[in-house]
Amino acid sequence: MRAKSEYRDRRRTEVAVLDALVNRAEDGMTVFELRAAVAVEIDDLEDALATLKEDDLIIVDSGVSETVIKPADRVVPDEPVDEDDDRSIGDWLRDRFPF
Numbered sequence: 001m002r003a004k005s006e007y008r009d010r011r012r013t014e015v016a017v018l019d020a021l022v023n024r025a026e027d028g029m030t031v032f033e034l035r036a037a038v039a040v041e042i043d044d045l046e047d048a049l050a051t052l053k054e055d056d057l058i059i060v061d062s063g064v065s066e067t068v069i070k071p072a073d074r075v076v077p078d079e080p081v082d083e084d085d086d087r088s089i090g091d092w093l094r095d096r097f098p099f
Helices: 012-023 031-038 042-054 089-096
Strands: 058-062 067-071
Touching: 012 031, 012 042, 012 058, 012 067, 031 042, 031 067, 042 058
Parallel strands: none
Antiparallel strands: 058 067
8 A cells, every 4th residue: 555645745765664654554664674665775764754753744653672653644545545546657667667
């Protein structure tokens, strides 16, 4: 599942983080799980998380054993969003013809 369309006009890493979190909205993800899911440098991930936190699009739950990051409720679509709805022609080409 993908984040709502109104949150897709952000930097690529931020959108990838939101999409990963929406897929695990109930359980959330640790920073290590996010890094593996998004596959970016840790500095880029930290910048994206800081921006998303400032914009109140993620919730950071510091538990006893680990810190879990979840998407804000307003980011999660009520119904699954069709994967092809928000794809640009550039996204389609990148998926179709990996460089």
